[in-house]
Amino acid sequence: MTFLAIREMKKEKFRYGLVIAVITMISFLIFILSALAFGLSRExxxxxxxxxxxxxxxSKDADGNLSQSLLTADDLADYAVNQDQAQVALTPGIMKGAGLREGVMFVGINADDLVSRSITLTKGRLSQNSDELVVSDKLRQKGFKLGQTVELGINNQNFKIVGFAKDAEYNIAPVAYGDIKEWSNVKGVSNRFVASGVVSRKTLVAKSDQVKAYSKAQFLNKMPGYSAQNSTFLFMIVFLIVISVIVVTIFLYILTIQKVQNFAVLRTQGIPSRYLALNTLSQTVIIMVSAVALSVVLALLVSLVIPTQVPMYFDIPLILLTGLGLVVMGTLGSLIPMRIIAKIDPVTVIGG
Structure with missing residues (x-):
């Protein structure tokens, strides 16, 4: 079966080459969109x-948006700071310095707590004073420098950048880690509010009417734009996969119709319809595997030249899983042509 499929494809290189090229472009677009969706999700x-x-x-009034939450010391009385949980205080702001201006998410933390220990430095050191910041490494790419003095917050407070951190983005904005005691000044609220919330490695529960607990999944889905963004990309990818199945089916249908008389002759020579149908299945598998392999190589080559500012992340397991899904779905597209082959009547087609 595979032998006959390969021989036929070699004889009709241009025809099958066009089919592979179209599927390759669709698969490539799927991989690029998947990488973009995964990259934005990571940011x-x-x-x-x-x-x-x-x-x-x-706070229950924040509706799951941590940067909008305001908690007092009384609200936090039931949540002790330990190795498994920490208080955090978030607020968006504009960081300015040396002619640069970038939107950031100020994250107030306590020294040597769960969040502080999670910071992975790429350069510099952790904060030791209240006027020091450790900021996302992406800000270094934007032009901010170690030791630079910047302004941040409602009152344009001065801070000194003492370190750059890896994997420090929240809701797409670069993170600026600072002293939690400076959060109320940066945000411009009364100092009776001491934090935005408590994050924990364990499962937390609400211990008063003023607060609400969220699981990790619930918290992420409440993040502004996160759920809508992921759903949009998911629908786009699913539609592209469906389109690829339709394209494969149409191409194979046309090719099968063009070869009906040839199949009828082969049937009269005693070749069973099952063999001819499986030959079409083999061609489909070869087309899909070739197209997906080419699109993976193309996507990886493109990833080498894409600017770092573009939030794309090529996750190898995800690419392999998506590629396998494309091959399986494309193979399903061969069912209609196979059904046509199974119903071929040599007498009707050839005449007699």
Whole structure:
């Protein structure tokens, strides 16, 4: 079966080459969109993942948005700071310095707590004073430098950058880690509010009417734009996979119709329809595997030249799983042509 399929494809190189080229382009687009979706998703959650967060507690009025949560010391009285959980204080802001201006997410933390220990430095050191910041390494790529003095917050407070951190993005914004005691000033709220919430490696529960607990999945889905963004990309990828199946089916249907008389002659020579149908299946598998392999190579080559500013992340297991799904779905597209072959009547086709 495979022998006959390969011989036929060699004889009709241009025809089958066009089919492979079209499927390759569709598969390539799927891989690029998957990488973009995964990259954007990571930029929403890299900081949360680095904290090894399993659950979050924040004010019930924040509706799951940690940067909008305001908690007092009384609200936090039931949540002791230990090796498994930490208080965090978030607020968006604009970091300015040396002519540079970038939106950041200020994250106030305590020294040597769960979040502080999760910071992976690429350069510099951790903060030791309240006027020092450890910022996302992406800000170094934007032009900010170690030892630079920057302004941040409602009152344009001065801070000194003492370190750059890997995997420090929250809701797409680069993170600026600072002293939690400076959070109320940066945010511009009363100092009776001391934090935004509590993050923990364990499962937390709400211990008062003023707070609400969220699991990691619930917390991420409440993050502004996160769920809608992922759903949009998922639908786009699913539609492209469906389109690839339709394209394969149409091409194979046309090729099968063009070869009906040839199949009828082979049937009269005693070759069973099952053999001819499986030959079409073999051709489909060869087309899909070749196209997916080419698109994977193409996507990886493109990843080498894409600017670092583009939030794309090529996850090898995800690429392999998506490629396998494309091959399987494309193979299903051969069922209609196989059914046509199974119903061929030599007498009707050839005449007699």
């Amino acid at each position: 929403n959650t890299t900081a949360v993942e680095a904290w090894h967060t399993n659950s979050v507690v924040m």
